[in-house]
Amino acid sequence: MKYLQGLNEAQYQAVTMIEGPLMVLAGAGSGKTRVLTMRIAHLITNGVSPFHILALTFTNKAAREMKERIGKVVGESDAKSIWMGTFHSVFARILRSEAHLLGFPSNFTIYDTQDSLNVLKKVIKELNIDADLYKPKKVMSRISAYKNNLITVRAYLNNPELMEADERANMKYLGQIYGKYVESCFRNGAMDFDDLLLRTNELLTRFPEVLAKYQDRFRYILVDEYQDTNHSQYLIVKALASKFENICVVGDDAQSIYSFRGANIYNILNFKKDYPDAVTVSLEQNYRSTQNIVDAANAVISKNVQQFKKNVFSENETGEKIKVYRALSDADEAGFVAANIWELHNSQQRKFSDFAILYRTNSQTRAFEDSLRKKNIPYRVYGGLSFYQRKEVKDLLAYLRLLVNENDNEALSRVINYPARGIGETSQNKLIVFADSQNISVSKVLDNLGFYSPQLGLNNGILTKLADFWAMIKAFEVMLKTEDAYTVAMEVAKRSGLIKFLKDDQTPEGISRVENVQELLNSMRGFIDEQQQVEDGDPGLSNFLGSIALSTDQDNTKDDDRDKVSLMTIHLSKGLEFPVVHLVGLEENLFPSFMSSSTREELEEERRLFYVALTRAEKQAFFTYAISRFQWGKITDAEPSRFLSEVNSEFLEFINPAMESRFVNHSGLKSNIFDEMPADARSFKKLDPKKKIERNEETPKTMSRNLKPVATARIINPSGQSSQDIEVGD
Ligand code: ATP
Numbered sequence: 263m264k265y266l267q268g269l270n271e272a273q274y275q276a277v278t279m280i281e282g283p284l285m286v287l288a289g290a291g292s293g294k295t296r297v298l299t300m301r302i303a304h305l306i307t308n309g310v311s312p313f314h315i316l317a318l319t320f321t322n323k324a325a326r327e328m329k330e331r332i333g334k335v336v337g338e339s340d341a342k343s344i345w346m347g348t349f350h351s352v353f354a355r356i357l358r359s360e361a362h363l364l365g366f367p368s369n370f371t372i373y374d375t376q377d378s379l380n381v382l383k384k385v386i387k388e389l390n391i392d393a394d395l396y397k398p399k400k401v402m403s404r405i406s407a408y409k410n411n412l413i414t415v416r417a418y419l420n421n422p423e424l425m426e427a428d429e430r431a432n433m434k435y436l437g438q439i440y441g442k443y444v445e446s447c448f449r450n451g452a453m454d455f456d457d458l459l460l461r462t463n464e465l466l467t468r469f470p471e472v473l474a475k476y477q478d479r480f481r482y483i484l485v486d487e488y489q490d491t492n493h494s495q496y497l498i499v500k501a502l503a504s505k506f507e508n509i510c511v512v513g514d515d516a517q518s519i520y521s522f523r524g525a526n527i528y529n530i531l532n533f534k535k536d537y538p539d540a541v542t543v544s545l546e547q548n549y550r551s552t553q554n555i556v557d558a559a560n561a562v563i564s565k566n567v568q569q570f571k572k573n574v575f576s577e578n579e580t581g582e583k584i585k586v587y588r589a590l591s592d593a594d595e596a597g598f599v600a601a602n603i604w605e606l607h608n609s610q611q612r613k614f615s616d617f618a619i620l621y622r623t624n625s626q627t628r629a630f631e632d633s634l635r636k637k638n639i640p641y642r643v644y645g646g647l648s649f650y651q652r653k654e655v656k657d658l659l660a661y662l663r664l665l666v667n668e669n670d671n672e673a674l675s676r677v678i679n680y681p682a683r684g685i686g687e688t689s690q691n692k693l694i695v696f697a698d699s700q701n702i703s704v705s706k707v708l709d710n711l712g713f714y715s716p717q718l719g720l721n722n723g724i725l726t727k728l729a730d731f732w733a734m735i736k737a738f739e740v741m742l743k744t745e746d747a748y749t750v751a752m753e754v755a756k757r758s759g760l761i762k763f764l765k766d767d768q769t770p771e772g773i774s775r776v777e778n779v780q781e782l783l784n785s786m787r788g789f790i791d792e793q794q795q796v797e798d799g800d801p802g803l804s805n806f807l808g809s810i811a812l813s814t815d816q817d818n819t820k821d822d823d824r825d826k827v828s829l830m831t832i833h834l835s836k837g838l839e840f841p842v843v844h845l846v847g848l849e850e851n852l853f854p855s856f857m858s859s860s861t862r863e864e865l866e867e868e869r870r871l872f873y874v875a876l877t878r879a880e881k882q883a884f885f886t887y888a889i890s891r892f893q894w895g896k897i898t899d900a901e902p903s904r905f906l907s908e909v910n911s912e913f914l915e916f917i918n919p920a921m922e923s924r925f926v927n928h929s930g931l932k933s934n935i936f937d938e939m940p941a942d943a944r945s946f947k948k949l950d951p952k953k954k955i956e957r958n959e960e961t962p963k964t965m966s967r968n969l970k971p972v973a974t975a976r977i978i979n980p981s982g983q984s985s986q987d988i989e990v991g992d
Pocket residue numbers: 268269270273288289290291292293294295296297514517548549550836837838839877
């Protein structure tokens with residue numbers, strides 16, 4: 263078989279061992295995703311129906327790319343019929359067919375983060391709780407953590423320990439908010455992202471016949487990036503796989519970077535427990551990067567205590583050293599990166615798409631955008647506002663959401679007076695308060711406006727406007743019964759007055775808003791065509807809306823996006839590869855982030871992030887840091903990241919020549935970087951006073967006082983056991 267050629271022995275084993283549980287645990291760039299892809303091709307080649315395969319990936323984009331590759335081996339039509347996508351998109355699809363069992367309409371709305379936050383804000387207000395103490399984002403992340411650990415409202419209220427913990431965190435009303443929030447979503451016929459997993463678990467637990475149906479269907483299950491699955495996802499996979507146990511998971515514990523979102527590294531450990539017969543394959547050869555890059559990445563990750571030891575090597579060329587640029591400011595850093603890209607583009611004929619700029623936080627983007635623009639270098643920022651999050655797009659989508667789910671109050675309140683039709687906020691509030699008092703949805707009130715009007719306290723003018731609005735929505739709904747989604751959406755855009763309203767604004771921004779609405783309609787056309795080509799496709803409006811709610815801006819790549827420099831956070835870069843990577847902002851408090859460097863666990867996760875970033879590079883990597891940075895409205899001084907000093911100097915080359923002889927890292931080179939900083943920049947990290955610190959003998963004794971931020975010390979646990987090496991101040 264041609265597709266099997268070119269696999270190494272371990273990869274071959276993982277691809278061809280079709281039956282039984284299998285875990286591939288291996289370092290970056292060793293071909294895990296390739297193995298998963300070829301394994302699916304192999305299954306189909308060996309007679310397994312695509313119908314019986316379920317493949318779970320970390321992004322929808324990854325799923326699309328895998329399908330393309332599989333298509334080349336087994337043919338496009340088979341590849342297209344595999345159920346492959348993110349946990350969220352696959353299980354949203356299953357929930358659509360089964361939602362009625364859980365009391366949800368099959369056309370349930372998927373709330374994006376902003377919708378969820380809006381609902382939470384309303385709930386907090388309704389409960390008369392101090393909104394300053396209960397910041398919606400904070401509340402949401404707690405609720406999300408509960409959901410991902412399958413702690414429902416009832417489970418929460420039966421767990422005094424959890425409630426006490428929240429009380430200690432000044433969140434004693436969390437249970438109440440959680441309850442109201444869930445109620446509100448239910449009433450609106452909506453699920454948030456976490457619900458898609460939680461409700462799937464509920465479905466599979468409460469309805470054994472449904473579980474049996476999907477167990478029977480998904481006889482072969484494959485999961486990529488397994489190290490970043492959360493508990494809820496783990497349970498779904500476990501339940502589905504428990505009949506046939508043909509489950510293959512691939513992952514790398516050293517790349518687990520989503521613990522803040524509940525990812526649970528123990529899922530990897532549990533695999534052997536859940537499937538005692540599981541075969542574990544490890545892949546050691548990295549095919550992506552030069553030896554220098556692989557060795558440098560290994561050196562850093564080896565500092566983590568919590569990890570499975572792996573031997574990752576590369577037989578590619580040794581490659582160039584990693585170049586380190588010390589910038590005077592964030593603007594200087596960005597200027598260097600743009601100039602460097604320009605230079606390599608010209609001298610090495612590199613395409614712009616060969617380059618990535620990776621950073622720790624989104625706020626770093628702007629400086630790079632400025633510098634790239636100055637040089638006319640095309641670029642694309644990933645992870646910003648997704649196309650579908652733009653206001654004009656969301657407005658049209660809200661109309662469409664309302665058509666498929668009249669109970670979707672978030673959508674209703676978005677469009678009831680947009681474009682303005684004289685139904686002001688006071689009138690809207692009266693409507694909502696009345697609906698709540700009767701325990702019915704706003705749509706029910708609108709359905710029976712004549713009957714309820716005496717109790718609403720609204721004047722005749724407003725009542726007429728409401729009736730007109732609702733009649734228009736009803737007319738769209740009728741149309742949806744006979745026309746396709748695209749035709750209806752077109753009609754909505756016109757008749758609601760949305761297009762006219764946008765067209766009245768002839769500024770460039772206004773024009774681009776009209777274009778965006780057009781683009782949304784185009785993407786709908788594309789979606790319908792695509793769905794009509796696959797056997798069990800669903801070109802319906804609610805399927806389209808569901809797919810949009812789960813899409814990210816990576817899913818919206820246009821052709822003219824092809825030859826551009828990619829800018830993204832490290833988190834987003836997982837699984838990707840680029841010939842040239844610039845890893846920027848390598849400064850203490852930025853990377854590692856000041857939010858995540860107080861405990862060993864947090865620091866180790868930051869180090870894993872560093873590992874992920876560096877291992878995206880194929881041929882060349884550049885590190886940059888600035889000694890001063892404009893942050894939070896003022897210029898602050900910065901120290902080089904400890905991670906820089908964890909890369910052995912043999913892999914590094916300093917671009918600012920004056921720096922080379924003066925930089926210190928663990929190899930003991932001398933540096934006076936810190937001498938050049940103002941005194942207050944030398945205030946070192948505060949240490950946990952409970953931890954005793956002992957000088958590590960390996961630390962060069964000759965280091966000057968100013969080097970202490972990067973000195974190595976050994977932390978001794980209170981129990982006396984030594985734990986890991988971390989970098990500390992005095
Ligand atoms: P990550 O941990 O970053 O997700 P991965 O383990 O999934 O990486 P892949 O992305 O599958 O690794 O592979 C990395 C690169 O190496 C890809 O370009 C892939 O095509 C290539 N590759 C993998 N295996 C081989 C092989 N046997 N021969 C040649 N190239 C290979």
